[in-house]
Amino acid sequence: MPKHDLRHFMDRAELADFDLIPTPTWIFDLGNYRFWWCNKAAFKFWGVSSVQDMIDKDMTGDSDGTRRRMEQVWEKAATLGESNESWTTYPNGEPKTVYMRHRSVYLGENKSEGILAFISEEVDLGKEPENLLLVDATRYTSVNISIFTPEGLLMRQNPAAADVYGQEAIGTKEGLPLFVRRFHDEHQGMAILEKAKAQENSHGDFMMNTRFGPRKHAVDVRVTRNPLTGEFNYIVTEDDLTERDRMETELRLAKEKAEQSDKAKSQFLANMSHEIRTPMNAIIGLSHLASKTDLNPQQKDYLRKIDVSAKNLLGIINDILDFSKIEAKKMELEKVEFDLNENFETLVNLVGLSAEQKGLELLFNVSPDVPKDLIGDPLRLGQILLNLTSNAVKFTQEGEVIVSTELVEKTDQDVTLEFNVADSGIGLSDEQIGNLFQAFNQADNSNTRKYGGTGLGLTISKELVEMMGGNVSVTSQPGQGSTFTFTAKFGYIENQQASKKVVSRDMYSMKVLVVDDSRASRDIMTAMLNHLSFDVYAVGSGLDAVAEIEKAISLGSPYEFIVMDWKMPHMDGLQTAQQIFKNRQSIFLPKIIMVSGQARAAKKEKTDDTPVDLFLQKPVNPSSLFDAIMTSFGQEVVRERPRKRENSENPIKLELAGSRILLCDDNEINRQVGQEILQSAGILVDMAENGKEASDMILKEANTQYYDAILMDIQMPEMDGYEATGVIRSDARFKQLPIIAMTAHAMRSEHNKCLAAGMNDHLTKPVEPDQLFETLAKWIKASAHKTERATDTVLPNPHQHDPNLLPVKMDGIDLEGGLDRLGGNSKLYRELLEIFRRDRSGLVGEIKQALNDNDIENARMLSHSIKGVAGAIAANDIFVASRDLEEALIRGKTEVAPIIDQLEKAYDTVLNAINQLSD
Numbered sequence: 001m002p003k004h005d006l007r008h009f010m011d012r013a014e015l016a017d018f019d020l021i022p023t024p025t026w027i028f029d030l031g032n033y034r035f036w037w038c039n040k041a042a043f044k045f046w047g048v049s050s051v052q053d054m055i056d057k058d059m060t061g062d063s064d065g066t067r068r069r070m071e072q073v074w075e076k077a078a079t080l081g082e083s084n085e086s087w088t089t090y091p092n093g094e095p096k097t098v099y100m101r102h103r104s105v106y107l108g109e110n111k112s113e114g115i116l117a118f119i120s121e122e123v124d125l126g127k128e129p130e131n132l133l134l135v136d137a138t139r140y141t142s143v144n145i146s147i148f149t150p151e152g153l154l155m156r157q158n159p160a161a162a163d164v165y166g167q168e169a170i171g172t173k174e175g176l177p178l179f180v181r182r183f184h185d186e187h188q189g190m191a192i193l194e195k196a197k198a199q200e201n202s203h204g205d206f207m208m209n210t211r212f213g214p215r216k217h218a219v220d221v222r223v224t225r226n227p228l229t230g231e232f233n234y235i236v237t238e239d240d241l242t243e244r245d246r247m248e249t250e251l252r253l254a255k256e257k258a259e260q261s262d263k264a265k266s267q268f269l270a271n272m273s274h275e276i277r278t279p280m281n282a283i284i285g286l287s288h289l290a291s292k293t294d295l296n297p298q299q300k301d302y303l304r305k306i307d308v309s310a311k312n313l314l315g316i317i318n319d320i321l322d323f324s325k326i327e328a329k330k331m332e333l334e335k336v337e338f339d340l341n342e343n344f345e346t347l348v349n350l351v352g353l354s355a356e357q358k359g360l361e362l363l364f365n366v367s368p369d370v371p372k373d374l375i376g377d378p379l380r381l382g383q384i385l386l387n388l389t390s391n392a393v394k395f396t397q398e399g400e401v402i403v404s405t406e407l408v409e410k411t412d413q414d415v416t417l418e419f420n421v422a423d424s425g426i427g428l429s430d431e432q433i434g435n436l437f438q439a440f441n442q443a444d445n446s447n448t449r450k451y452g453g454t455g456l457g458l459t460i461s462k463e464l465v466e467m468m469g470g471n472v473s474v475t476s477q478p479g480q481g482s483t484f485t486f487t488a489k490f491g492y493i494e495n496q497q498a499s500k501k502v503v504s505r506d507m508y509s510m511k512v513l514v515v516d517d518s519r520a521s522r523d524i525m526t527a528m529l530n531h532l533s534f535d536v537y538a539v540g541s542g543l544d545a546v547a548e549i550e551k552a553i554s555l556g557s558p559y560e561f562i563v564m565d566w567k568m569p570h571m572d573g574l575q576t577a578q579q580i581f582k583n584r585q586s587i588f589l590p591k592i593i594m595v596s597g598q599a600r601a602a603k604k605e606k607t608d609d610t611p612v613d614l615f616l617q618k619p620v621n622p623s624s625l626f627d628a629i630m631t632s633f634g635q636e637v638v639r640e641r642p643r644k645r646e647n648s649e650n651p652i653k654l655e656l657a658g659s660r661i662l663l664c665d666d667n668e669i670n671r672q673v674g675q676e677i678l679q680s681a682g683i684l685v686d687m688a689e690n691g692k693e694a695s696d697m698i699l700k701e702a703n704t705q706y707y708d709a710i711l712m713d714i715q716m717p718e719m720d721g722y723e724a725t726g727v728i729r730s731d732a733r734f735k736q737l738p739i740i741a742m743t744a745h746a747m748r749s750e751h752n753k754c755l756a757a758g759m760n761d762h763l764t765k766p767v768e769p770d771q772l773f774e775t776l777a778k779w780i781k782a783s784a785h786k787t788e789r790a791t792d793t794v795l796p797n798p799h800q801h802d803p804n805l806l807p808v809k810m811d812g813i814d815l816e817g818g819l820d821r822l823g824g825n826s827k828l829y830r831e832l833l834e835i836f837r838r839d840r841s842g843l844v845g846e847i848k849q850a851l852n853d854n855d856i857e858n859a860r861m862l863s864h865s866i867k868g869v870a871g872a873i874a875a876n877d878i879f880v881a882s883r884d885l886e887e888a889l890i891r892g893k894t895e896v897a898p899i900i901d902q903l904e905k906a907y908d909t910v911l912n913a914i915n916q917l918s919d
Helices: 012-020 041-046 051-055 064-080 159-165 186-197 242-291 297-327 340-357 378-394 430-435 457-467 519-531 542-554 573-580 599-605 622-632 651-656 668-679 691-699 721-729 748-756 769-779 784-791 815-821 826-840 843-852 856-873 876-890 897-918
Strands: 007-009 025-029 034-038 083-089 096-107 112-123 144-148 154-157 202-210 213-225 232-240 336-339 361-366 373-376 400-410 414-423 472-476 482-492 500-502 511-515 535-539 561-565 591-596 614-617 638-640 660-664 684-688 709-713 739-743 761-764
Touching: 007 012, 012 034, 025 041, 025 096, 034 041, 034 051, 064 083, 064 096, 064 112, 144 159, 154 159, 159 232, 186 202, 186 213, 213 242, 242 297, 336 340, 340 361, 340 378, 340 400, 361 519, 373 378, 378 400, 378 414, 378 457, 378 482, 400 519, 457 472, 457 482, 511 519, 511 542, 519 535, 519 561, 519 622, 535 542, 542 561, 542 573, 561 573, 561 622, 573 591, 573 599, 591 599, 591 622, 599 614, 614 622, 651 769, 660 668, 660 691, 668 684, 668 769, 668 826, 668 856, 684 691, 691 709, 691 721, 709 721, 721 739, 721 748, 739 748, 739 769, 748 761, 761 769, 815 826, 826 856, 826 897, 843 856, 843 897, 856 876, 876 897
Parallel strands: 007 096, 361 400, 511 535, 511 561, 561 591, 591 614, 660 684, 660 709, 709 739, 739 761
Antiparallel strands: 025 034, 025 112, 083 096, 096 112, 144 154, 144 232, 202 213, 213 232, 336 373, 373 482, 400 414, 414 482, 472 482, 500 638
16 A cells, blocks of 8 residues: 555554454554554553553664564555564563564654554464474474575474475585475575575465475465574475366366367357258248249148248247357347337237237337437347247237336436336246246147247347346246346437427317226326327226216216227127217217227228227337327327527538548439538539449549548449449558448448448448538548638538428428438429439339349349438438338348338329429
């Protein structure tokens, strides 16, 4: 410890509490070389009757060696915080060897150096030399003990030491001292002997020359004072480590061999899983294509069974692949921005039909304070939710499955969310729960087991949860359902500019009746409606609903609309609606929204006289419920947006003015958008349509500082962005030229791939202007030629929105967001929309043709192209659908018809809106 942190006693009165300690304790004033204080327990030890007697003790007889050792103790304790020493003292003229603990202190106003001493153990040595040297006491120990003179000559050794070293001559003075010769490295032995002569103890592992050859010993050399002669001797204790080291080496080698075996096994599993997946994809794809041909019923049945079996086998292979990745420590999590709502939408698409076919209620309950814009791995989160939810559906025959999410903790950077998947299924025993998360273990292991699966899903989910910084647990009882709970940590985006769906002011506190026989469903629906500012009341049956409606009308406070389940005992939702509307004389007839896990079937059951305004598929989320309410009332959605700050010029744009950028993109619309954004900052822009053209422009330029940076698209004809970067980097003149990738891929793996290709950074399309400028500013350095060009560059004035060029609203297009991206340039925005109609209107048809031709790669590239353009013109529905289609094709999915239908509808909406511009 630092010496300035030592305890400083100004007065002996400060030590009064030490009198309560039963251990002899005293302070020695090293500066004045006399005792300074002692406690009462020390009176007997030292043979004194007061502190003053202790202070008056005559210390003039201490040798110079003792004084030097006292100084060494003070330095050691001052540096390390404490010193442990064995001392032989003469309190009453009789020798006593004690083990002391020492601490260094300061004393009085002059800060004299002092030693605070505690006796930790007292050893009675008696008067006989044999006892003083402790030889008899160590006769039966297995530890080697030898005693040497100050010159390093052997005085005595116990039988254990004699067995190891033999009966060596005692007291011989020929050559090097025996103390030194016992060390295999005599230089080490001599150094330790010199330390002992200076009254310093030693401890360490050394090779020693035994009669069996060199062996590794743990050696402790302790300097002690002979109480009769006053001389110092060296007691050496040794413990043989050779066998221990051998066992440790064998254990380490065995562990390494086991780890190599595990790694080889996991690598084999991973390789085999990949090898099997390739033909499995072919089997599934060809079965699908064959099913589209003319077949007789028997052939169709065979193909259907092949398809089902192949997909089940592929699911098992995927589990094995994930498990092997986890075992081999190869599983890595992405860290990308994602929308939590999209995970739940995907979950509905994957398990909703299974729940509907079994007549189960699938419900989502997301707390309003849960952030929706997260940063993490959406694919792996979806995998966990899918595993737990599909298990819940699988093991539940009737009732409901509820997926809920709550906020646990929120910091400036992270949020911890808790997910619960609860079901009303068969439940689990304590024994089953104990084995639940072990690989290849299943709740039902009997030969006649009813439920299939590998038993890997929960093991994989548990590992993924722990990788996300969380944990997983389960509560269950047989026959009473189960609740699986897991937590996970994510980054989040505090999106203050995100629009919030709110009802129009004339709908605030509107009376709403919720009708559902499921208590959980009623509670969830009530919470969502309350959050939307409605006045909500809930009942549990159709009969109660009819009575409540009539009661409200009689009190003059009727319900404005009803949210009602379809499948209810005694009177279902459709029958209840008919009953409510039997009284046609009343003007207080509410709107009715029918919600069900089987909404399509309910709609088919509806007759012309059933007064249902809208059918809504469960599980319902706040957004879909809000849209249904607005639609049923024929009202336009009103979005509250935070008021934007007044436009202020971004200082980064001023720094970039005069820079020259080469913009490389094969898409005309993307080039125009990029050019407009860059020129708004006074940046000079040259453009290339593909990687070949861009690399040629760079390499032919004699002035290596002509371009300040390149913005490089990735997927382009003739030469893509990766190859173009390689060509440019092959010329040593352009090793440092910043190349920034611009791609519609947001995955971390794509970012890493761009960096590996030699690029400096990565931007995700559609690129936000501020993000683009910040990235450019990070890589473009100030230079004289840039400053000269900037003097001739005039920053354009901000564009004002021209209502004559664009309407206030266009279906399928986020005009406000698009104009923000283009700096308010309505003229350019309209030109881009016209180009989209002219050049891109037939792309969906081209995708269909490519899929019919089984040209999956061309279909994927077309989807990627649409995604880039849609992002540029803020056609968000097209962007989402094209993104989903591209990802589905990348993952080898063949059933993409629903996504294409969604893309086609979004396309038609946007093209109709653009056509109206010319009307």
